[in-house]
Amino acid sequence: MWASNLSGSNPAFFILVGIPGMEKSYTWISILVCMMYSVALLGNSILLVTIMKERSLHEPMYLFLCMLAVCDLLLSTATVPKTLSVLWSLSTQISFSGCLAQMFSIYFIFVAESAILLAMAFDRYIAICDPLRYTAVLTHSVVGKVGVAALIRSFCIMFPPIFLLKRLPYCGHKVMPHTYCEHIGVARLACADISVNIWYGVAAAFLSAGLDAISIAISYVLIFRCLWGLPSPRASPKALHTCGSHLCVIAMFYMPAFFSFLAHRFGQHVPRHVLISLANLYVVVPPMLNPIIYGVRTKQIREHVAHLLRLGGLGGRA
Template identity: 90%
Template structure:
């Protein structure tokens, strides 16, 4: 084992060993991870450029979509480069401070993205159930304030986690069976009781993603009740179509997140390599699929992306 330079009870660095039991397959696992990360970078960048350049898309729905794309870029970029470095055996070390910074970034973005999905559900609720007041309620100022509140809430929820990890003694333990730093993964290296960390994680998860998911569910109950009362089936079908993309993104975001969250804390019989593999694909699959879902299902985005690509092709030929 590498010699440790200890600063107090903290190791100078952690060694990330990747996916336990699958070391021989690391190179093969890195291929889909790298491809999905590249697709996520391209798709979300194209989505951001499209919405920013097209003035007709400067509406609350698309501004929230830009926020979602930015979160996806940050989430995958905070994890995948280091993951690939570990899988390719280029660098398996990460400093203690760097590990905490990575952990904070991941959860900060996750909580912010959850808040944005809730804002998008509220946007759909107003658009369908109270369309005449849509522009009066969701002004540019309100949309901006929603984004600021999402960031402040994320910071307040996740900042204490840094101190909960710094207070723990690690007794020289610095080998972590993972490809990036997670809160509970770091805490389990400590040679002390981590009950506070576990219950803080549960509380933070419930107060952020848990309450957001409940609020989103309530929003859609109200939306479906409103759609049920519409006289025209065609109008109801069109309104429901506008919610389809959001529902797909919500499913992709919350399902693996809640499974991973609960399994890490209470799923003692779930194999470790399954949890770590899921954690790796979770940070690339939704960011890769989100722009595809919105691009395919949203006509305005599809048309403007095609327009930008045509302009790009003409400029290249010129």
């Protein structure tokens, strides 16, 4: 009886109202989001095709980069189409089940991407600090197991919030000030205590992205200590260059994520439209910039992309 009452209290749908206070700018915001999403789709697709077609790029570093590109494609695709639908007033409704599915997808991908960034940091550590064992430690089998482990961890961490939200009574509250569904935004519509949701969110963030960020920081401390002891003065800049792209991607991934996470839970004076705007930029800006950063800074990728584009041009003229 109790379970049926809980399920009966769930609304059939939610209404996403977009970004309150910025309604007059919806057209320009939607154009910007659409352009960035298009660049993200194109850039990550080119990166994936390039790495898959070129056997010389079938190394751990580039295989992890493939996983990162897949995560970026899925993250932006899980959110941007609905965001544009809301901003263009095509459809502002989302079913309760669809909302939970979208929320699960977003956080599942986020936790998986965090694990992949950690794996990439470990890859750089082995390549720089223990290069002789690189091929023995990071085999294709190990890379595949790392990917599977990232998916299993993401599922285990993000599956419970579905039940934490389904157990809440919503008392007819359906209007959500956002462009897509996220955990605390849905929980705040409930007419009950959401302390469990808040603290689970804190614990999940710490046990996934928090520990990953700490482990990445430790990895780079060890890398920099190793570089400091290199005998050749030319070796350090060359080795650091291989880490530069990864460090840029890490900064784009963790800094806005942690700011948004802390502001949502503890920043009561941060304007809501700022938080929602940041949340929308977060799911489209890193996916757009990641392939550009790696394409510009990584010589092997840049050369192979140019080669594929030349072949495509020749094929088109033929």
